[in-house]
Amino acid sequence: MSLAMVRAKERWREQPQRVRVAGLVGFEVAIAIALLLWVRELGWGFAWFAGLLWTLRIREERFRWGVEAAMTIPALVVLPALGIITAAIYLVAELPRPIRRRVTPVVALGAALAYPFYVSHLFTIPIFGAFPDVATGVVMIVFVMMAVGLNIVVGYAGLLDLGYVAFYATGAYTAAWFASLQFPHQHLHFGAIGITPDLPGIHLSIWLILPIAAIFTGCAGIIIGLPTLRLRGDYLAIVTLGFGEILPQIARNGDNLFGTGFNLTNGPNGITPLDAPGFGNTLHKAIPFLPANYLNSTNSDRLFFWTAIALLLITVFCSWRMRDSRLGRAWIAIREDEIAAAAMGIPLMRTKTWAYAMGAFFGGIAGAYYAVFKSATFPGDFFFNISVFILCMVILGGMGNIWGVIVGAGFLAYLNQEGLANTGAWLSTNLHVSIDVPLYASGIYGVIILLVMLFRPEGLIPDRRHVVELHEGVEDEPLYQAETA
């Protein structure tokens, strides 16, 4: 930042609060009016969003309630769905802080679980278009899982991993090996559903494959990690990048490994189809709630969606508990100062390897579940871009903060799946320019990474501890600034 900008910022901070609030509100009202004159929905959308953010910051209770009513009632009349969302946000925000901390995740989880039922009644957002459908939701959740897994490596332990896609690929291929016709000379069936008993190949139950894939990928993480983790940060990034390029190349060329004719990955054609997940007829009869076979169900996307949410819950729970465990505190200590951590008796190699293994573990589950959902794995799915894409989710959301990572990952995965295409369509109707926006997806992530690292390195929803760490070198502030929380 140039000196003039710093001075201007300081001068702005010195103004009394009333002046600053009035200035910002005036600025936003001007933007909203300009947008209203241009594209009406965009103006209303901006006004709603800005209003929502401002309302929550009003201290005076009666005034706040009045503004909240003034925001909610017209929204309810014009767009009932938006009105309900607004009301729900306000209700949760009005709860006292200790209750709110517990209620917010429950409300978010409830909204997510019920999502397939109300998605068709929702409105379209300006620029981004319609809300994602349920199948997109499954992919989004898979990416959120991967981001939460990568957050363990990058956010907690501070090890930059540029080859996370390798773990994703390992999980996906493990699932494919154990649930398809890939090895026709083997004959092993255990708990798989929807196939005839004499079908060749290895067919295990999907519920068994997910942990197998996770453990296998975790082991791969340890094997990759053991020799490389003693390297310093940027060298480690390069080595992981190398692994991230080597493994997909093995997947691409794996239909004839070293000229021996051994077909490991079926090369560029990928492995497809995979067995369907399900609980089998016996369990289905005993507990009708459990579906026999996902693919025979009329609403298979919903089943996949709810299963994905269950897996995500497990991932988030483990990640959250691990952060507060002895191991998690050791990770954060290493991230903050490796030498000091070692001096305090933390075994560096073992702790880092655990971080790597845990990150790989969840990447493996996510990859395996994605393969099962798509019923296929193709080597073309595992590019370096995906590694950076997942990294971008973690950075945007806020390294180290699970909730931030979930929000960032959900948003970016939505952009990647539907949002960018919708944006392109919106641009061509409203601006009359035709840009193939999804083609420039990686450039857009590049811009996001650049802007976040330059202007808000702690991410959208920061981890408070990380903020201190990131800013201590940049601005000359006391190490622990007392915050009125």
Place this chain on the structure above:
Amino acid sequence: MATPTHASVAARTRPLDVGRLLQGGLAGLLVLAFLAWVVVNFVEAPSDSTNVILIGITLGCLYALIALGYTLVYGILELINFAHGDVFMLGGMITSTLVGTVFGLGAGSRGVVTWLLVVAALLIAMIFCGVVNATIEFIAYRPLRSAPRLAPLLTAIGVSFILEDIALAIWGPNFVSVPQVFPESRLFTFHGIVYEWDKLIVVLITVPVLLALVWLVQYTKQGKAMRATAQDMDAAAMMGINVNRTVSFTFLIAGGLAGAAGLLYALYVTNLGFQQGFQLGLIAFTAAVFGGIGNLPGAVLGAVLIGLIQAMNEGFVWHAPGSDWTQSIVFSILILILVFRPEGLLGEQVQEGG
């Protein structure tokens, strides 16, 4: 660039270090197996193998120009400039436009005017890439100089993606073909060994650029400032060196080298895709690490070796893995070097590496 020396190696190694011995033995075996493979190939097909070596040296020259950019920047800022490969790609793209569209050169263009135009394109590509690289440093790295180490690395990746998409927007998703301006006619043939003019031209342009770089770094005041900044930025600033300007200058030089490499690659290979910069950049980075990052002769040596290995892998007839595996082989070398000898072939033992 000079790497800071620390306590001597001998003092730190214990008298009988089994792990080190084992490592040395394994590395020796690996090198021996590789040499045996090369020898068998030469016995099986002598002329083909010699051609492969000639291709490898040409490739190595190209990689050397790119690898020097990585090594210069790493030497001064300890930053892996991921965007460097894409700057190289932009150089190639600019060349394709200049040579093909602006100057209207074709496959048959010969004569003094053609050569002058190629030299003009070389200068324009070098200046363009140098300015782009210095701008990247100003926007994306300078504000983060005091931030944690990983922050500029992340912005470097971001910038690399942005540059790729700029090239995608301007030159399109398909490979851009460049007219064959370098003559492909044979310089000499000897028992099946063929050496074409275009390979010689690549070497003939690379070597003076490298010599100019050595002169710049070793014998000019600006080069002295660069070396001083690389050794200790704070101390250099106290000695009255304008550190920011020196860093910008280094990025300018690195970008200029990438621009030269881009022109040579575009005219030698005659096609170029927007995603190639990143891949070739990684190969060149491997070369820089191979030779010892931060070490200028090391980068050239590493680049020639990597170029030879790549050419052998793709061209040898006896048990060569083939071009499907080039990336895997190059990255395996990278990983092995980083894990077992992070200081590279010519580098000195540095504390941070191991």
